[in-house]
Amino acid sequence: MRTLKLTLAYDGTTYAGWQRQSCAPTIQGCLELAFGEIEGRTVAVVGAGRTDAGVHALGQVASVRLAHPIDPATLTRALNAKLPTDIRVLHVEEAPIDFHARYGARRKVYRYCLATGPVASPFHRLYAWHLLQRLRLREMRQAAAVLCGQHDFAAFHTAGGDVETGSTVRTIFDVAVTPSRSSDRLEVSSTEYVTVDVVGDGFLRHMVRIIVGTLVEVGLGRRAVLAVADALASRRRDHAGPTAPPHGLKLLCVEY
Amino acid sequence: MRTLKLTLAYDGTTYAGWQRQSCAPTIQGCLELAFGEIEGRTVAVVGAGRTDAGVHALGQVASVRLAHPIDPATLTRALNAKLPTDIRVLHVEEAPIDFHARYGARRKVYRYCLATGPVASPFHRLYAWHLLQRLRLREMRQAAAVLCGQHDFAAFHTAGGDVETGSTVRTIFDVAVTPSRSSDRLEVSSTEYVTVDVVGDGFLRHMVRIIVGTLVEVGLGRRAVLAVADALASRRRDHAGPTAPPHGLKLLCVEY
Numbered sequence: 001m002r003t004l005k006l007t008l009a010y011d012g013t014t015y016a017g018w019q020r021q022s023c024a025p026t027i028q029g030c031l032e033l034a035f036g037e038i039e040g041r042t043v044a045v046v047g048a049g050r051t052d053a054g055v056h057a058l059g060q061v062a063s064v065r066l067a068h069p070i071d072p073a074t075l076t077r078a079l080n081a082k083l084p085t086d087i088r089v090l091h092v093e094e095a096p097i098d099f100h101a102r103y104g105a106r107r108k109v110y111r112y113c114l115a116t117g118p119v120a121s122p123f124h125r126l127y128a129w130h131l132l133q134r135l136r137l138r139e140m141r142q143a144a145a146v147l148c149g150q151h152d153f154a155a156f157h158t159a160g161g162d163v164e165t166g167s168t169v170r171t172i173f174d175v176a177v178t179p180s181r182s183s184d185r186l187e188v189s190s191t192e193y194v195t196v197d198v199v200g201d202g203f204l205r206h207m208v209r210i211i212v213g214t215l216v217e218v219g220l221g222r223r224a225v226l227a228v229a230d231a232l233a234s235r236r237r238d239h240a241g242p243t244a245p246p247h248g249l250k251l252l253c254v255e256y
Numbered sequence: 257m258r259t260l261k262l263t264l265a266y267d268g269t270t271y272a273g274w275q276r277q278s279c280a281p282t283i284q285g286c287l288e289l290a291f292g293e294i295e296g297r298t299v300a301v302v303g304a305g306r307t308d309a310g311v312h313a314l315g316q317v318a319s320v321r322l323a324h325p326i327d328p329a330t331l332t333r334a335l336n337a338k339l340p341t342d343i344r345v346l347h348v349e350e351a352p353i354d355f356h357a358r359y360g361a362r363r364k365v366y367r368y369c370l371a372t373g374p375v376a377s378p379f380h381r382l383y384a385w386h387l388l389q390r391l392r393l394r395e396m397r398q399a400a401a402v403l404c405g406q407h408d409f410a411a412f413h414t415a416g417g418d419v420e421t422g423s424t425v426r427t428i429f430d431v432a433v434t435p436s437r438s439s440d441r442l443e444v445s446s447t448e449y450v451t452v453d454v455v456g457d458g459f460l461r462h463m464v465r466i467i468v469g470t471l472v473e474v475g476l477g478r479r480a481v482l483a484v485a486d487a488l489a490s491r492r493r494d495h496a497g498p499t500a501p502p503h504g505l506k507l508l509c510v511e512y
Contacts, residue, residue: 009378011378056378058379076375080375085376087378088375090375118332119332119345120341120344122312122341122342122343122344123265123312123314125267127379
């Protein structure tokens, strides 16, 4: 047996998320089906982050144990030939035998895309959360700074998720709120883009989306920066902001 | 009666093109349905360019004659509330009573997006033509220069299209072949983008797509630059390159 590390990109629009389900298409399900055909038996694929339904990925990492001796480049082509075009294997490499995409992950980077303006671009409707009002970036950045560091993020997660350690303490290394300098002239004029990049050692269920939902409240002037600190300290979900919709979110990369 | 000028963006992926059809969803059909509800009678919407099935637009222009006194800003919101989210009205303005989106158009700009690299990004699969091999841009630019100016583009169109004047002479003002300086880090690494912007006074059926298909042959080293001049002079469709797929094409803007 050998262990392989896969880097994946997917458009999550039509999927019920990463995690295998019996009655709905999922990213893990599609990958396991493709691997099963190659390996000739059921294969389990482990993902670094179990993205929600509608969430995208540009650098999801997965690990898989395989008996088949197929070389990485051929495997990449074989998987992409079997997978639907909205899921792509970008890279396959040999990994140490005990490599585990989920347990081994040290840092993950998520990007959330916000679009503001009177009309939502048809080309970003599936990849950005559209808001009519402009956002106050300075206040959003101040609120973002409050969340950086090691904290108990109980207020910023949905209970019932997978909390294997039982702990809701996580470390956020950075939350960057950046107006998107889109050089792409293919934009609906008067639309402004803002990205929120969140870097952490791990994320609770819906954590990035609740962080973004809370920052957007601040950006719209509906919540004071201090109220974000209060929400964090409260450890109560109902003290934080709403869960931002999934389609604005992308798992950018995972570091080991 | 008044005449209005509309600026539209749409993702053409799921449409059978601009032009109204009885049994397939089209952009014109959706707009006329929305206008019909507002006006209370059948309304004809005229588009500047009748984009093919799967072709997109960021700045399509349409004209419509309306009796209803609704103001442009309210009309924009009302139309967007009725239209599917992959069609957006960006702007509505009052126009001279005889304004005609098609006959009045003096220049149209189309952009074709090419992506090259080993794996096609899931996020560009509907908006760029993916090629495995890199393109030779210098040769593509030389071939593009051959097409600029007033020529008989008979070799670069599909017969059976709408040639109301009977003439296949058109003027191309510019064909710009540009490596896309994507500041967007949200790209599949090792993918390179090339855009082909074509500016002309009017376009025959499939003309932009055949121009791009021919330039791609040159970029791949399968056709010499001189052979593009020969194809143009031949006025024979079978002497030009293949018709590039529709999904890489966007109507960027129309000038009057």
